[in-house]
Amino acid sequence: MAAIEISGLDVVRGGRLVLRGIDLSVADSIVTGLLGPSGSGKTTVMRCIVGLQRYEGSVQVLGREAGEPLLRREIGYMTQSPSVYPDLSAGANVGYHAALHGRPRGSAAEAIDMVGLADRGGQLVGTMSGGERSRVSLACALVAEPRMLVLDEPTVGLDPVLRRDLWQLFRSMSGERGVTLLVSSHVMDEAHRCDELVLLREGRLLAHDAPDQLLARTGASEMEEAFLRLIETTPEVSR
Ligand SMILES: Nc1ncnc2c1ncn2[C@@H]1O[C@H](COP(=O)(O)OP(=O)(O)OP(=O)(O)O)[C@@H](O)[C@H]1O
Numbered sequence: 426m427a428a429i430e431i432s433g434l435d436v437v438r439g440g441r442l443v444l445r446g447i448d449l450s451v452a453d454s455i456v457t458g459l460l461g462p463s464g465s466g467k468t469t470v471m472r473c474i475v476g477l478q479r480y481e482g483s484v485q486v487l488g489r490e491a492g493e494p495l496l497r498r499e500i501g502y503m504t505q506s507p508s509v510y511p512d513l514s515a516g517a518n519v520g521y522h523a524a525l526h527g528r529p530r531g532s533a534a535e536a537i538d539m540v541g542l543a544d545r546g547g548q549l550v551g552t553m554s555g556g557e558r559s560r561v562s563l564a565c566a567l568v569a570e571p572r573m574l575v576l577d578e579p580t581v582g583l584d585p586v587l588r589r590d591l592w593q594l595f596r597s598m599s600g601e602r603g604v605t606l607l608v609s610s611h612v613m614d615e616a617h618r619c620d621e622l623v624l625l626r627e628g629r630l631l632a633h634d635a636p637d638q639l640l641a642r643t644g645a646s647e648m649e650e651a652f653l654r655l656i657e658t659t660p661e662v663s664r
């Protein structure tokens with residue numbers, strides 16, 4: 426069974442159709458990358474999946490309609506701008522989410538460790554850098570140990586070593602724990618870290634395929650090039 430099943434999804438925001446007829450089936454227990462330029466609709470797709478967006482069409486998540494209260498415990502959502510309390514420490518922020526989800530003592534420290542902030546649990550989040558704050562926000566999503574993680578640009582602004590470590594973490598969560606991950610990025614060089622890619626452009630789904638299949642299909646050697654070729658050869662999005 427697919428973890429996420431979307432059909433005929435249309436979304437209007439600010440009086441404009443920002444998602445147009447999206448059909449998408451996201452497989453269970455793998456890492457799916459949601460890629461596309463700024464404004465293409467990545468965050469909006471995620472908001473639909475986690476139940477925060479009005480839409481037309483059908484969005485089924487783990488066999489239920491998106492937004493059903495029972496799904497809250499199953500999905501960890503990391504928003505694009507960090508959802509954290511600046512006047513609390515990193516430990517208190519993550520501890521709050523741990524308590525909300527009935528996680529044992531020690532789970533907050535573990536999650537903070539996972540995002541590479543082991544020695545920073547006591548620091549006020551308001552005094553942290555943007556990248557650190559976003560990692561605290563990620564730890565808040567991880568600490569609940571949900572079946573599905575929806576992560577909106579989790580690696581933006583991070584150095585290459587941290588990015589590599591986080592992608593290893595995402596891969597191990599899907600490989601070892603069977604977690605389903607949907608991870609957005611507007612950086613094409615993160616594409617090869619994913620099992621499958623969903624490419625969006627101007628609210629439309631341009632392609633959904635494994636990275637090597639996309640390269641083979643377009644005859645491109647890099648994902649950026651593949652993306653450009655797809656745009657050129659897909660009439661309704663080339664305008
Ligand atoms: N609250 C809003 N009111 C009006 N328009 C909106 C609103 N939120 C988003 N939009 C528009 O919807 C479109 C899709 O936005 P979305 O945030 O989903 O894009 P994105 O792919 O996540 O971009 P980015 O990479 O910059 O985060 C954009 O054109 C944006 O301007």
Ligand SMILES: [Mg+2]
Pocket residue numbers: 467468469505577
């Ligand atoms: Mg976004």
